[in-house]
Amino acid sequence: MCGIVGYIGNRQALPILVESLKRLEYRGYDSAGVSVIDRELFNSKAAGRITELEKRLPDAPGRMGIAHTRWATHGRPSDRNAHPFTDCSGRISLVHNGIIENHRELRAGLESRGHRFTSETDTETVVHLVEENYKGDLRAAVSETVRHLRGSLALAVVHLSEPDRIVVARDESPLVIGLGQDENFVASDLPALLKYTRRVIYLQNREVAVIRRDGVGLESFEGEPVERDIATVDWSPEDTEKGGYQHFMLKEIYEQPRAILESLIGRIPGLELDIGGIDKEDFDSVKIVACGTSFHAGLVGKYVLEQLTGLPVIVEAASEYRYSANTRYSPLMVLVSQSGESADTLQAAREARRRGSRTLAITNVVGSSITREVDSVLYTRAGPEIGVAATKTFTSQLIALYLLGMAMGKHRGTLLPSQLQELIDGLRKLPRDVQSVLDNRGAIKLTAEWMAQARDVFFIGRNVHYPTALEGALKLKEISYIHAEGLPAGELKHGPNALLTAETPVVAIAIRDHTYDKMLSNIGEVSARSAPVIAIGLENDRELKKASDLTLYVPEVRPVLSPVPVITTLQLLAYHVALIRGCEIDKPRNLAKSVTVE
């Protein structure tokens, strides 16, 4: 995955491009580059962070240009493989996000016709194709080129002979055009634009646009004109600033009480979810499909929906669902994606539709690609998340799943009105429960100091806390680089016990629910193998304190809702461990925020 930006207007392009690029750094950051056109085409690229590029930039004039931040899919990170790429004549420059699947065969043809390649990337193929197709009209050349490409792409192209325009194209990779006063912008994602404008046009699949200083024209790959309404974004640019925090991740962890409240406002007490009545339809089962942290939210959702609706729920990784057999039954398909752009989840949504299922997306981004692929959308209202490790979007996804389960349970009669009321009261209390975890983070910090020395950590839980354990382990490994594994507590004795030593801490989640006694026995088994136990339980649980080496408490909360304060505890734990270990918390190595490649 990569990020691209473009600018055309009256101002110096370079500072705007670099600033916009920085706001896309979460999409990848192993190399970056920029092209601006004045009387000549000026290029600069650098391996490493955007600040590396910034150090190398001379003062190049020019009021239009394109830029790119890269996350390597083809070719290792290096100056040479960084975008933008230019053609043989050095007059065309191009940036690309996506993967060109047929680039090898195209490249062979281009090389046989004498094109010289400087890199190993799929993108360079595209710029040479544009060169071949160029007959004095850049838009026509781009349209002709994209018709021959297979895969996914968002492109921005400039030509020295046409310094009044940027031509952009999209198929399967996100691209947004921002509209200013006598200037226009383009970017992979909103954060790059919000400092400059709120008025945007979302380019859709198989569309080409010509962006001039004073206007934008859209058409399809096939050349038919396209009309598109201008959308107004209600996120503000500060939503993407760190606001005094050392890391976006910590800022976002602290934003959770508010994010949860936002997800509840206007939806309780009546459970008006505005999802086109899908909660009132009859299904014989539910399938939740997602990737990464969203997949873990889906796994919590399984326990929640089964408990509240009585329906069987299957959770599948989106990358697996796509290639699974069509079993000819038609569950309600719930697709969970923070960005709404995860390629695997998008493809799963299409596959679900092909199989004739009703589809519901849970996403954080209004107008994102997935919202056009599904029947209904339930938005989480977490606001933009910049830290690569998902935090507030995970808890907001849980809230969405609770609301969905409650609405379906209400309709199906599997939840008594009194039970529903209790759950609503419990939801209402969650923002405060999470705040209370944040307010009492001293004990978590101490635990982190102790855990930071570990090489391996195991997280165990049962029922809703099995996925909470998975997510806690994911948080720890992705930002602190400590090997961590989440397990159903009952599975320890079927193998992993063999790995327990006095040097492998075990985090055990033991909330007073129907699995509590079993959890206590599991904790006993772990202690018997001299592995230190960090237990997470409800406040005033003295029994748990006796059974464990360190105990972290969350406020008294209904078991089904307890993953929310528990995961907040585990997020803070992972954060402090990573901080002690001196890790790059917001930009862990080898990871990108939303994965738009399959």
Added chain:
Amino acid sequence: MKAVILAAGEGIRLRPLTLYKPKVMIKVANRPILEYVVRALAQNHVRDIIMIVGYRRERIMTYFEDGQKLGVNISYEVQDKQLGTAHALSLAEGKTGERFLVLPGDNIADPSMVKDILASDEPYSIAVTESQLPSKYGVVLLKGRQVTGVVEKPESNLGNLISTGLFHMSSRVFSHIRSCASAGHHDITAVFQSILASGERIAAVKTAARWSDVVYPWDLLDLNARVLTEGAGAVAGTIESGVHIRGNVQVGEGSVIRSGTYIEGPVRIGRGCDIGPNVCLLPSVSIGDNVNIQSSTEIRNSLVMNDVTIGPGALVSHSVIGDGSRLGAHFVAGAEKAQVILEREIHVVPALGVILGEDTVVGNCVTVEPGVFIGSSCRIGSLRNIPKNVPDNSSVV
């Protein structure tokens, strides 16, 4: 022009409301005190703000972020130990520009006061106001408009003009701060003495504008009542039929006001609340976000903070209920003239109910005697009469 807001302090005298948040983040009429300060600056086109934060600073940073929502740019400096106001101010050295404002984050500054002091072109200016309790403040001694001295909390009568903590300063102040600090003085009074001793002039700007300091928790009630008289009514959310709304009333988005509820303004209700049926809200009540007030409860002249639940049939009068507390059915905190002992002093408050902290859970049928303080994170069982203060984190069963 830049401004430095001092917001690092804890606000011990406002316990239990400041156990989990700094004083500047206590809400009055549903806005943190600090937000009034920021808005007063923004109204005067002072948009670059340096906030000195310390105690529980995440609360401030999460709320204000980088300031764009209020149309300002906020950057943060962290004061780890609250050594004194001069020390806090020193953290802004090198970031203020030649002339800048200094404001306390815990008083509600009137925009006209900011305007008055901005107009002063002396190298140093102090906004002064008359006080009936000068012994609590720094008293400013004057000769004409010129300040001749500042005496912190004087024991004898030196006049009633006090410093509001709002200053217009030159960046030369930082060298005075350094020399005072090396002599072991971290308070701003010592810095003013040092400035005067060096022969520089300090002007006093007398302001007739409203200046509201919150010294004790009950001061919040008067301040809330006064702020509530400003601003127009605006009703969002769902208002069921049979609700009576009179006077200046604001209801936030996503809130539900159930049938039979009677609201007499000024009353402000936040977002996502569930109120009623048959609740009675009388003048000067602020209700935060995500608050649930159940049937047949009456509330008057009180602050009910975010995430609070108040059960059916309760009476809450002249009281402050902190964030996230949950009160059972038939909770009674009626107001009477009360004697409160704080910092070994007896304060007579004409009418006071309860000051109740954050995250405290109270059972059913609990009665609190007027003027009692109940701490944060307490657990109080049902059928109790609470005659005296309950410290933080304790349980009454």
